[in-house]
Amino acid sequence: MYLFLVDLRSVTDERYRYWERLIPELHAHHLMGEIREVESNAALVQVVAESLKKARYKTIVAVGDDAFLAALAGATLEAGTALGYVPLGERCAFGWAADLSATPGMVGAKLAGRKLKTFDLFRIGRWYVVDGLHIGYLRQYVENFRPTEGMSLGKSWQRLKASALFWQQTEKFTVELQLGEAELRATVSSLSILNAARLGSRCIPGGQVSPQDGLLSVLLLNPGSAATWQKLLQDPGKLFASPERMSHLRLKECVVRLAQALPVWVDGQEVQMGREFGVRVIASAFRLIV
Amino acid sequence: MAKNIDSDQYPNILGQGTKLKGELSFSENVMIDGEMEGNVTVVGTLVLGEHALLTGGIDAKNVQVQGTVKGKIKANGLVSLSATAHVSGEISCTLISIQEGAILEGKVAMQKDAKQMGMPEPLMDGEDSK
Numbered sequence: 262m263y264l265f266l267v268d269l270r271s272v273t274d275e276r277y278r279y280w281e282r283l284i285p286e287l288h289a290h291h292l293m294g295e296i297r298e299v300e301s302n303a304a305l306v307q308v309v310a311e312s313l314k315k316a317r318y319k320t321i322v323a324v325g326d327d328a329f330l331a332a333l334a335g336a337t338l339e340a341g342t343a344l345g346y347v348p349l350g351e352r353c354a355f356g357w358a359a360d361l362s363a364t365p366g367m368v369g370a371k372l373a374g375r376k377l378k379t380f381d382l383f384r385i386g387r388w389y390v391v392d393g394l395h396i397g398y399l400r401q402y403v404e405n406f407r408p409t410e411g412m413s414l415g416k417s418w419q420r421l422k423a424s425a426l427f428w429q430q431t432e433k434f435t436v437e438l439q440l441g442e443a444e445l446r447a448t449v450s451s452l453s454i455l456n457a458a459r460l461g462s463r464c465i466p467g468g469q470v471s472p473q474d475g476l477l478s479v480l481l482l483n484p485g486s487a488a489t490w491q492k493l494l495q496d497p498g499k500l501f502a503s504p505e506r507m508s509h510l511r512l513k514e515c516v517v518r519l520a521q522a523l524p525v526w527v528d529g530q531e532v533q534m535g536r537e538f539g540v541r542v543i544a545s546a547f548r549l550i551v
Numbered sequence: 552m553a554k555n556i557d558s559d560q561y562p563n564i565l566g567q568g569t570k571l572k573g574e575l576s577f578s579e580n581v582m583i584d585g586e587m588e589g590n591v592t593v594v595g596t597l598v599l600g601e602h603a604l605l606t607g608g609i610d611a612k613n614v615q616v617q618g619t620v621k622g623k624i625k626a627n628g629l630v631s632l633s634a635t636a637h638v639s640g641e642i643s644c645t646l647i648s649i650q651e652g653a654i655l656e657g658k659v660a661m662q663k664d665a666k667q668m669g670m671p672e673p674l675m676d677g678e679d680s681k
Contacts (some may be wrong), residue, residue: 443573
């Protein structure tokens with residue numbers, strides 16, 4: 262029997278009705294133990310603490326988006342409880358990358374199958390993160406060119422063209438990264454720190470951003486220009502993966518310093534972050550049914 | 552851009568426009584095409600692109616230079632200087648390849664005889680292998 266936690270912040274009325282359609286399926290697989298609805302991370306932590314104390318459920322399932330799963334993974338970090346995830350909404354990139362879906366007929370069987378995989382988790386300030394952090398172009402890219410479930414990014418030429426033109430128009434900013442004993446400074450259009458990303462095929466050498474390698478994937482995109490756009494037309498296969506256009510580092514931790522406070526997206530949600538914050542990976546932090 | 556380099560082989564890339572100060576160690580291949588001041592240690596291969604300017608020491612398995620290095624290069628394997636390379640400093644390696652046009656201001660110390668390691672002898676440009 263599983264405990265299902267429904268995040269009322271991300272599960273809107275329409276999605277709630279969708280979620281209710283899944284409930285009979287969960288009963289049919291004898292998974293349904295209890296449903297608890299929460300409206301804050303503090304409530305989530307409290308419910309999880311109660312559940313762990315009673316040791317009543319061997320699995321806790323997040324029904325919501327990536328940010329909710331990340332908060333649940335953070336709350337169960339020490340206990341190591343097996344987790345499930347029913348991705349509901351538009352900000353579920355991690356869930357989709359892990360091949361999870363909320364499609365009726367598939368959710369119950371997958372959760373009952375209990376095929377567990379271990380994943381990394383990021384700690385950024387007080388936030389736990391499963392998917393990644395974006396500042397600048399890629400943050401706006403995700404907002405404007407948001408992927409939908411079951412759709413791979415960038416197969417459309419028009420989409421590529423629109424996104425590259427958008428890149429040219431994005432304002433640049435200066436960032437410093439403290440990397441152990443070294444300091445990196447660059448003027449960029451985008452900073453992303455990724456755990457798992459479908460953007461990877463376009464941006465990352467090799468196209469891989471693994472949430473299981475115990476590393477942060479730090480991606481800096483240079484400011485776009487007409488010249489780089491012309492080169493993209495000649496070689497559109499890799500949108501950014503070139504030392505002309507980007508830098509990419511695989512690290513365990515770093516400190517980010519910004520010249521000015523900028524909007525920061527964490528797991529698809531805009532959060533308040535200062536001009537300086539640390540990011541570190543917690544390797545093999547949680548077990549998830551996939 | 553670095554010539555004839557498949558960026559997929561380099562999980563770490565310090566691209567153009569980056570400026571790095573300090574000591575860095577990598578356990579995977581690295582490509583640097585920006586500016587760096589400090590020492591870099593790489594377990595695998597280090598490629599310095601045409602736009603790279605590195606002031607400091609290098610310790611890597613293999614080093615391919617297309618840009619500028621001001622400092623000592625130490626490699627357990629091959630050091631390769633492309634036609635656009637400019638190295639000011641000592642090179643210590645097992646194998647070396649220098650293309651016509653490369654500038655080397657410093658001496659080269661070969662660590663071991665390539666034959667002892669079962670490797671082919673280094674060739675000068677234009678020389679046929681037998």
